[in-house]
Amino acid sequence: EAGVTQSPTHLIKTRGQQATLRCSPISGHTSVYWYQQALGLGLQFLLWYDEGEERNRGNFPPRFSGRQFPNYSSELNVNALELEDSALYLCASSLVQTNTGELFFGEGSRLTVL
Amino acid sequence: GDSVTQMEGPVTLSEEAFLTINCTYTATGYPSLFWYVQYPGEGLQLLLKATKADDKGSNKGFEATYRKETTSFHLEKGSVQVSDSAVYFCALSDRWGTSGSRLTFGEGTQLTVNP
Numbered sequence: 001e002a003g004v005t006q007s008p009t010h011l012i013k014t015r016g017q018q019a020t021l022r023c024s025p026i027s028g029h030t031s032v033y034w035y036q037q038a039l040g041l042g043l044q045f046l047l048w049y050d051e052g053e054e055r056n057r058g059n060f061p062p063r064f065s066g067r068q069f070p071n072y073s074s075e076l077n078v079n080a081l082e083l084e085d086s087a088l089y090l091c092a093s094s095l096v097q098t099n100t101g102e103l104f105f106g107e108g109s110r111l112t113v114l
Numbered sequence: 115g116d117s118v119t120q121m122e123g124p125v126t127l128s129e130e131a132f133l134t135i136n137c138t139y140t141a142t143g144y145p146s147l148f149w150y151v152q153y154p155g156e157g158l159q160l161l162l163k164a165t166k167a168d169d170k171g172s173n174k175g176f177e178a179t180y181r182k183e184t185t186s187f188h189l190e191k192g193s194v195q196v197s198d199s200a201v202y203f204c205a206l207s208d209r210w211g212t213s214g215s216r217l218t219f220g221e222g223t224q225l226t227v228n229p
Binding site: 004006033042043045048056090092094101102103104105106107108 | 145146148150156157158159160163165203206207208215216217218219220221222
């Protein structure tokens, strides 16, 4: 069974541009979470999507946004990129019905802003 | 709010040494507790978990016991290998209603095992 898949693996952008990251959850998982792992800052919760709706977001500005599609895959969009947006962006999924709190993570997308 | 505190790293050990990484938490209610591992250049992998007090999670020689009285979930391994070199994250689940959960992570502990 395929795990959580993310694309692209690496992305290089310049300040002011927009970045789009994509995530496919494990088959049967309806919830998708996005985390940011910036150097020295640990893992910060960004967004949670379930059944196509944004359910909760972390302490990030509105230029971080996303959506979840009918097939439960998800996109994270970062507008007006700033240097400090350089980070590893991790996507995770979970199965709500057997929710023990465990999340299954992808390999991440590394965004570099120049 | 909920929080997780891990022992500061980095930790450097020789192969076959005993490993302990301390983790304490603050939470309302009864969270599930997790240890995740991140190998160089990779995402997070679940190492072990415990969902209620006194549960012991174990995997690949690693163990951690959910101690409610001391709000702790320390990670231990009796004999580390070079291949255990990675960053280890302690985390707790923070439930939202009946359907959601968010993991709150500690800062991570870098472990290096030398041959």
